[in-house]
Amino acid sequence: MSEIIRALVVDDERYAREELIYLLGQFNEVKIVGEADSGEAAIVKAIQLQPDVVFLDIEMPKIDGMEVAKSLGALKNVPFIVFATAYPQFAAEAFRIHATDYLLKPYDEEQLRQTIARIGTLLQPTETKPIRIDRLPVESEGEIHYVPIQDILFVHREEKWTKIVSLTREYETRMTLKELESKLTSFSFFRIHKSIVVNLAYIVRLTPWFNGAYQLELLNRSEPLPVSRNYVKELRHRLEG
Secondary structure (H helix, E strand, O other): OOOOEEEEEEOOOHHHHHHHHHHHOOOOOEEEEEEEOOHHHHHHHHHHHOOOEEEEOOOOOOOOHHHHHHHHOOOOOOOEEEEEEOOHHHHHHHHHOOOOEEEEOOOOHHHHHHHHHHHHHHOOOHHHOOOOOOEEEEEEOOEEEEEEHHHEEEEEEEOOEEEEEEOOOEEEEOOOHHHHHHHHOOOOEEEEEOOEEEEHHHEEEEEEOOOOOEEEEEOOOOOOEEEOHHHHHHHHHHHHO
């Protein structure tokens, strides 16, 4: 990868900041242009330094990481946001504000490598990349709803209807599961059952069930979803890299 990724590291804990800077320093394509120990400093340095990506802690005093990310979203040149936190429960909100990735402490070096690779790809000239619409048109009861794809938790086929479950509400459509899956294939969706497709970004736990099958838990959803044994191996490969 020839593109240099200019990174700003933000964490109010010194040792956590130094650890991430050290790990990022293992990548030749990454240049650390600055660091910040607070939300206020992060905003100022992002304006001054114009980084390509901000690695951003969430739990910080006064201005937390979510508020920093929202402020940076108003800049003319918006940096990519990678949340780096010990708290998995903020993932849904993070992706709602278009975070590029969500890393959990202690950091997994392979996941960090994948994050760097993804940012490098996103920094390539945009004219060669196809335009991708990030809203799904869903016709329901005579109306067309444009559902943000990053908000969709899972899609479930029930008899003649397909149910789309998002962070805020549920929709029913006559589109088949196969039709919806084709529209979602370039996003982070994966089929876990003959009648269910899930958004990988919201998976928090896999639990063995019986006969090689598993149950899957999604962020902020109490009911588990079944994972057919035929899909378990590939699902784990997608989740674990």
